[in-house]
Amino acid sequence: MEKREKLQKSLEKNLPVSADAQERRDKKDIKDDYEFSRRTYKDLINTGMGSLDTLAELARESEHPRAFEVLSRAIKDVADTTEKLMALQADKKKLSKSEEEEKKAKAITNNNLFVGSTADLQKMILDKDFIDAED
16 A cells, blocks of 8 residues: 555656646645634633633732733733634635635626527517616
């Protein structure tokens, strides 16, 4: 099995990459990066929430201004990380929407060709309701 993998890697290096294969790799990379970032942000938020309890208790017991300053900074850091997580989600949605729009744009036909006589074309135009571009 190892020889087969080495041969496959060697072939991939020497053969040109098709646009479709490159697009699939890019989508996979985007998905992997998104999942990794999301997992990391969630871990940071959970760790921050756990440390907030400890910092709050320490600040109450010590009543030292520096302890309250550290607590407020930790709260701000958790809030910022939560905001970054939401921004990551919004960016992911924008990427998927732009891909969908790109697919729809490829499906639009701008030029049509009618094959038939002028009488057939006039009959087709009279039978259908068309929007006049000047209205």
